[in-house]
Amino acid sequence: MADLKTTIGGLVMSNPVMTASGTFGYGVEYADFMDISRLGAVIVKGTTNKAREGNPYPRMAETPSGMLNAVGLQNKGVDYFVEHIYPMVHTLGCQTIVNVSGSSIDDYMETASALNRLEGIPAIELNISCPNVKEGGMAFGVKAESVFAVVSAVRKVYLKTLIVKLSPNVTDITEMARAAESAGADAVSLINTLLGMAIDAESRKPLLSTVTGGLSGPAVKPVALRMVWQTYKAVRIPVIGIGGICSASDAIEFMLAGASAIEIGTANFIDPSVSVKVIDGISAYLDRHGYSSVKQIIGALEC
Amino acid sequence: MKKYQFDLIVDSCRNVSVDTFLLKLTCPEGLPEVNPGQFAEFMVEGSAKTFLRRPISIHDTDMVRNTVSFLIRKVGAGTEQLSKLKPGDSVNVLLPLGNGFDCTSLRSRYPLLAGGGVGVAPLYLLGKYFASHGISPTFLFGGRTVSNLLRLEDFEKLGKVYATTDDGSFGERGVVTDHHVLQNENFDVIYACGPTPMLKAVAGYALRNGVACQVSLEHMMACGIGACLCCVEKTRKGNLCVCKDGPVFSIEELLWQI
Numbered sequence: 230m231a232d233l234k235t236t237i238g239g240l241v242m243s244n245p246v247m248t249a250s251g252t253f254g255y256g257v258e259y260a261d262f263m264d265i266s267r268l269g270a271v272i273v274k275g276t277t278n279k280a281r282e283g284n285p286y287p288r289m290a291e292t293p294s295g296m297l298n299a300v301g302l303q304n305k306g307v308d309y310f311v312e313h314i315y316p317m318v319h320t321l322g323c324q325t326i327v328n329v330s331g332s333s334i335d336d337y338m339e340t341a342s343a344l345n346r347l348e349g350i351p352a353i354e355l356n357i358s359c360p361n362v363k364e365g366g367m368a369f370g371v372k373a374e375s376v377f378a379v380v381s382a383v384r385k386v387y388l389k390t391l392i393v394k395l396s397p398n399v400t401d402i403t404e405m406a407r408a409a410e411s412a413g414a415d416a417v418s419l420i421n422t423l424l425g426m427a428i429d430a431e432s433r434k435p436l437l438s439t440v441t442g443g444l445s446g447p448a449v450k451p452v453a454l455r456m457v458w459q460t461y462k463a464v465r466i467p468v469i470g471i472g473g474i475c476s477a478s479d480a481i482e483f484m485l486a487g488a489s490a491i492e493i494g495t496a497n498f499i500d501p502s503v504s505v506k507v508i509d510g511i512s513a514y515l516d517r518h519g520y521s522s523v524k525q526i527i528g529a530l531e532c
Numbered sequence: 533m534k535k536y537q538f539d540l541i542v543d544s545c546r547n548v549s550v551d552t553f554l555l556k557l558t559c560p561e562g563l564p565e566v567n568p569g570q571f572a573e574f575m576v577e578g579s580a581k582t583f584l585r586r587p588i589s590i591h592d593t594d595m596v597r598n599t600v601s602f603l604i605r606k607v608g609a610g611t612e613q614l615s616k617l618k619p620g621d622s623v624n625v626l627l628p629l630g631n632g633f634d635c636t637s638l639r640s641r642y643p644l645l646a647g648g649g650v651g652v653a654p655l656y657l658l659g660k661y662f663a664s665h666g667i668s669p670t671f672l673f674g675g676r677t678v679s680n681l682l683r684l685e686d687f688e689k690l691g692k693v694y695a696t697t698d699d700g701s702f703g704e705r706g707v708v709t710d711h712h713v714l715q716n717e718n719f720d721v722i723y724a725c726g727p728t729p730m731l732k733a734v735a736g737y738a739l740r741n742g743v744a745c746q747v748s749l750e751h752m753m754a755c756g757i758g759a760c761l762c763c764v765e766k767t768r769k770g771n772l773c774v775c776k777d778g779p780v781f782s783i784e785e786l787l788w789q790i
Contacts, residue, residue, distance in 0.1 A: 289753075289763070293580070
């Protein structure tokens with residue numbers, strides 16, 4: 230059996246399959262459907278320094294082969310996470326990575342330094358790409374200078390593995406990836422959702438309370454795959470692939486394009502046990518093709 | 533309650549009205565315990581327009597035969613596709629989801645079960661619960677017209693059934709809160725499921741008359757298990773997920789203007 234062990238900076242995982250922030254709760258929500266300790270890591274819901282109510286309902290619209298969401302980072306804040314959620318997720322037997330968001334550089338630093346003190350959290354994913362909040366979020370992720378500013382500020386207070394989650398809503402994602410790398414990021418993950426919109430023609434009204442929202446699911450996969458491939462060629466740090474992954478074949482395609490690991494997001498809503506099927510499918514693929522380690526397929530695209 | 537992902541086998545799928553069908557599924561692994569008011573999330577195969585699962589109320593269960601039934605109105609591509617299922621087909625379902633109606637701690641002796649349109653679906657299992665505990669529930673159903681009133685003969689086996697229709701084609705003309713039974717009887721708990729305007733009218737009646745009232749909400753959902761935070765309802769405790777913290781809420785938890 231091929232070795233699935235995956236390393237991202239100082240983060241060592243049993244396999245390259247993670248669950249994407251905002252699609253897997255805190256992991257415990259899925260424990261009835263699968264053995265969550267089999268995951269490489271669970272990336273928990275976007276966490277901010279203060280509690281956030283999120284956006285009004287409706288926050289979701291189904292689209293062809295995907296969905297739009299406008300949740301708006303509803304969470305109870307980092308102090309609540311540290312006091313109430315961390316002690317619980319700590320016992321689930323899987324690595325937990327916290328997705329960190331904010332409206333200002335100080336917000337990001339405050340949350341990151343609170344998480345730096347938690348022994349059981351080996352990494353954070355810096356969300357500079359949320360399209361659903363008015364200030365901050367994506368605003369930090371669409372200019373190379375602000376990517377550099379927020380990542381280097383967080384780097385000073387966060388000493389473990391720092392992953393930066395990039396927005397696809399930019400002209401050239403490789404510029405943002407390079408800015409994150411030069412600011413000291415250990416890895417970049419991409420893509421966050423694509424800014425989109427849906428309308429009900431009968432009522433002439435938008436389907437989301439916020440009018441626009443983030444598109445995810447298989448509909449975005451070709452865009453994500455292209456961006457991962459471009460970014461892989463542009464930076465030396467590991468790239469984590471995200472975007473419409475529903476099967477082992479999808480995950481392998483991202484790895485061939487250069488991803489060292491992958492995140493499964495929207496597919497968890499369709500099949501809550503999809504991630505273990507992806508782990509098993511990657512393993513079978515490696516055996517079938519005579520690879521001894523999953524590392525051998527990273528960037529192995531022949532073109 | 534533990535949640536399961538099952539491939540259920542279609543036992544029967546038959547129309548009960550022009551736009552509504554009754555889907556009965558067998559659970560070969562053995563059906564888990566279900567609370568009245570809980571729901572299931574259906575995977576819909578073979579419909580290009582349907583990406584997400586469809587949340588559907590559990591209508592009835594048979595723990596001896598391991599069957600679970602759903603009363604479903606065809607409202608879009610997903611439910612249209614489900615209506616085409618044939619005996620022997622397999623359908624992937626997550627269940628039981630959500631909290632269900634509170635039928636124990638409220639200790640109702642004289643419950644009213646109010647349903648609008650296909651909102652009667654979860655009230656059948658709830659009615660069965662009361663009937664099996666020696667309590668005869670009263671049903672009050674509303675519809676636009678007589679063909680929107682579903683399975684009346686089956687509900688009549690569990691308790692007294694009253695009805696209203698907008699056009700007066702069956703029962704009293706008007707909406708459920710106009711029905712005389714509300715003036716004549718003193719119910720101790722009202723359980724309601726149906727369109728939001730109907731639920732708000734029932735909640736208003738309950739509030740004015742000091743009657744405990746539980747309503748089952750229907751919001752658009754993705755995950756069905758409290759992970760995506762898409763189906764929220766504003767409550768006194770902040771935004772709660774209809775899928776996990778509901779779908780049933782006591783009206784005093786909600787921030788409705790009634």
